[in-house]
Amino acid sequence: MGTSPMPLATAPPRPVGGTSSPARIAWRRFRRDHAGVVSAYIVLLFFAAGIAAPLIARAYGKDPYTTYGQNQPGLLNQFGFPIAPNGGVSGDFWFGVEPQLGRDVFTLLLYGIRNSLLIATATTLLVTALGIVVGVTAGYLGGRIDNVVGRIVDILLAFPSTLFFIAMWPVLLSILVPPDENTPTWLTVVSLIAVMTAFGWAPIARLLRGEVLALREREFVEAAKVTGASPARIVFRELLPNLWTPVLIQATLALPMYVTTEAALAFLGVGLSDPTPDWGVMIQRGAQVYQSDITYMLFPGLSMVIFVIAFNLLGDSVRDALDPKTRS
Secondary structure (H helix, E strand, O other), X not given: OOOOOOOOOOOOOOOOXXXXXXXHHHHHHHHHOHHHHHHHHHHHHHHHHHHOHHXXXXXXXXXXXXXXXXXXXXXXXXXXXXXXXXXXXXXXXXXOEOOOOOOEHHHHHHHHHHHHHXXXXXXXXXXXXXXXXXXXXXXXXXXXXXXXXXXXXXHHHHOOHHHHXXXXXXXXXXXXXXXXXXXXXXXXXXXXXXXXXXXXOHHHHHHHHHHHHHHOOXXXXXXXXXXXXXXXXXXXXXXXXXXXXXXXXXXXXXXXXXXXXXXXXXXXXXOOOXXXXXXXXXXXXXXXXXXXXXXXXXXXXXXXXXXXXXHHHXXXXXXXXXXXXXXX
């Protein structure tokens, strides 16, 4: 008596529709936004230029501190302005030379981008981290802690921080630095980051507090409490995964704001100062000589405008890609 052959194993059928994770859906939506993709490339170019500024300057053969116009005859006229047209732009000096001192504008801009983005990025990370801690804690615990945090947030949002910077900066430096010594650049950078962080965490904390107040009443949080989950587990496993979208959106919108804030403070004489390369310092110097040499002010001003617009467009694209109401 013969035996029937064994049936061949077949692969399980694939689902017809298929499913995609929220991250994959957001990435697909972002790639379809051409303005967002172009903006992302521009932002990456600025960050790459800032990170690689020493390598680029070494390959270029110049630095932002040497006064080439005073060391090399034929670059500046008797009034201290570039002799060559367009601010002295040439094959040797791609963006020209600085009026009066004759420093190379290209390397000044590279290191200015580096310093400005360093301060803005560090401030954004600290503001975001502090806002997450305070906002989630206040929203989850509620009660008296929530009331105290709410009053502090209201005060900080109503406080004129820029006027405080201008008024208190000399006082702060007089406390930290003896009168007969120059202020170290690292102390200026740390002080800028600390002060902007102290006044910058309130908006994201207020936003996350409201999000947590709504989430803590949801069924999945109540179910976690019933199963005996600790508050730390509820926060890290249930609440935070649902908060990354507003956190990411707020961070992408905050960084260009801190770029302009830092540049404005430097322009007003609060923060970094000459000879340290910085966007705000270059614009301040350019404002003093623009009637005789508009080119010097053009490069830092135009580059900052391009970066801020690109990052704002990137933030809008990220928000649209992550918005659950518009996912497809």
